[in-house]
Amino acid sequence: MNKKEYVRFAEKKAKRSPCFKNCLLAFLIGGIICVIGQGFGDLYSYLGVPDEYSPALASVTLIFLAGLFTGIGWFDKLAKVAGAGTLVPITGFSNAVASPAIDAKSEGFINGVGARMFIIAGPVIVYGTLASIIYGVIYYLVTI
Amino acid sequence: MRKIIDFNNVYIADCATTVGKDESEGPLAGSFDNTEPDPYFGKQSFEKAEAEMNLRTLNTLLGKCRSDGSGVDAVIGGDLLNQCTATSFAVKHLGIPFLGLYGACTTIAEAILIGSGMISAGAFDSCIAMASSHFCSAERQYRFPLEYGNQRTPTSQNTVTGCGAFMLTNAEAAIKVDSALVGIISDNGIKDQNNMGAAMATAAVNTIERYFEQSALLPCDFDLIATGDLGKEGKELAEELFRRKRLDLFGRFTDCGTLIYDIERQDMHSGGSGCGCLATVLGGYLFRRLKSGSLRRIMLIGTGALMNPNSILQGESIPSVAHLITLSAV
Numbered sequence: 249m250n251k252k253e254y255v256r257f258a259e260k261k262a263k264r265s266p267c268f269k270n271c272l273l274a275f276l277i278g279g280i281i282c283v284i285g286q287g288f289g290d291l292y293s294y295l296g297v298p299d300e301y302s303p304a305l306a307s308v309t310l311i312f313l314a315g316l317f318t319g320i321g322w323f324d325k326l327a328k329v330a331g332a333g334t335l336v337p338i339t340g341f342s343n344a345v346a347s348p349a350i351d352a353k354s355e356g357f358i359n360g361v362g363a364r365m366f367i368i369a370g371p372v373i374v375y376g377t378l379a380s381i382i383y384g385v386i387y388y389l390v391t392i
Numbered sequence: 393m394r395k396i397i398d399f400n401n402v403y404i405a406d407c408a409t410t411v412g413k414d415e416s417e418g419p420l421a422g423s424f425d426n427t428e429p430d431p432y433f434g435k436q437s438f439e440k441a442e443a444e445m446n447l448r449t450l451n452t453l454l455g456k457c458r459s460d461g462s463g464v465d466a467v468i469g470g471d472l473l474n475q476c477t478a479t480s481f482a483v484k485h486l487g488i489p490f491l492g493l494y495g496a497c498t499t500i501a502e503a504i505l506i507g508s509g510m511i512s513a514g515a516f517d518s519c520i521a522m523a524s525s526h527f528c529s530a531e532r533q534y535r536f537p538l539e540y541g542n543q544r545t546p547t548s549q550n551t552v553t554g555c556g557a558f559m560l561t562n563a564e565a566a567i568k569v570d571s572a573l574v575g576i577i578s579d580n581g582i583k584d585q586n587n588m589g590a591a592m593a594t595a596a597v598n599t600i601e602r603y604f605e606q607s608a609l610l611p612c613d614f615d616l617i618a619t620g621d622l623g624k625e626g627k628e629l630a631e632e633l634f635r636r637k638r639l640d641l642f643g644r645f646t647d648c649g650t651l652i653y654d655i656e657r658q659d660m661h662s663g664g665s666g667c668g669c670l671a672t673v674l675g676g677y678l679f680r681r682l683k684s685g686s687l688r689r690i691m692l693i694g695t696g697a698l699m700n701p702n703s704i705l706q707g708e709s710i711p712s713v714a715h716l717i718t719l720s721a722v
Contacts, residue, residue, distance in 0.1 A: 254594065323539060324540065347537040
């Protein structure tokens, strides 16, 4: 058996992730997180927050809760079941920043927490910012 | 040397093991010397915890052997951390000469092989072979932060939190180290670090095949032929490769990564891995069975994946190696 044949053989033998179950759970739990976010938005509107600020405030609340749940060790247990359901909403981003920060505290606040906090979220920030600049330039040229 | 190494008068006087919570709740619970439910082992970081685990294991071993360490010629061992600090930071407290090893998950087989060679050649009278791994420090080094929320693939394995240490000696004892075979590195093209069983299976099969080509012994002469940490996936691949090569192991073949956890109940995907896997299964479960006489002669194959996080990011495949040792009850 050469390398290619072995890789194919091993891939064929490898147990697959339960794709349908994972998708269904991601849809359900991700949906529930979004409903909770909407609930916060509505609550803030009800409490008199102007409509343009309440969605941002709802996002901040979800970020806070995801960070809190990461800190007390609940988030990874939920994410194990929910998968993309916790990753895709803003909760995933919060966890991606909070978890390396917690992890790196044994190396101190500067070279540990400060340096390693963005080790997972860094690419998202870099390429997200870059994409938004490109989008802005295109938008500017189209509407000039 | 490509030949089987036959040792003269090398014995295992005793051994000691320390494991974490998951291992102490698995099917082999009760066969380990020390268990610690706290992943920090009372320390401030997981790296310090692993060093503490290793020190406790060494102290337990010295206690069992009624030694203060002064008669021990060397500690030979290693772990998975950068520069093997978990082992060296533990051994620094004992004042025993130290040889650090990096053999990935083959470390305990490699340590016993080298230690037995030194004793057999008359260079040492006694030495300690040891290896450890810690789930949390290994996750930090090789994968994601612990609290990061992700899903693991079914082929991924769980790094064992555990340390095993063995006192090798030239004074006759109940268990003898008979022979060893150094593995040849195998690169079979697997690049998925979540399927290390597939990466290591060919190395294990190659070493076992080479052993039986040279040895007068047959697979049925062994009560057990156990690989270190191929996991469920890797074990099945190895079994298929043995079938294709028409090498019949007479149902003696097993893998320590599938023994240490109750894979379904503990949700361990493909099973256990890490240097601590073979070290604790051998030091706990198999050593007891050899002593009680329910196993007479066994073959152990430490299996190691020789990648690091950068080699994976650079798109390299995962080379692997497997070292073989055989033990028997006297």
